[in-house]
Amino acid sequence: MKQLNSQNRHADYFSFVPDGEPTLDINLGTEINLLKQIHVKIAVITNASLLWMDDGKNDLMKADWVW
Secondary structure, eight states, rough: OOHHHTTTTTOOOOOOOOOHHHOTTHHHHHHHHHHTTTTTTEEEOOOOOTTTTTTHHHTTTTSEEEE
């Protein structure tokens, strides 16, 4: 963020695109909450295979954009 601010630029979204399925990350909700504190929109790119899991759904509901 400091580098973006120093160049008078901003991020449209911070994206979660891990090496695998992001809903498997047990800290996904915590990470989203931390990034929300700096007022940046959050995007999560998922294959949706784990949307049946309540924890994953709850974490994704915190994101601004899910694909």
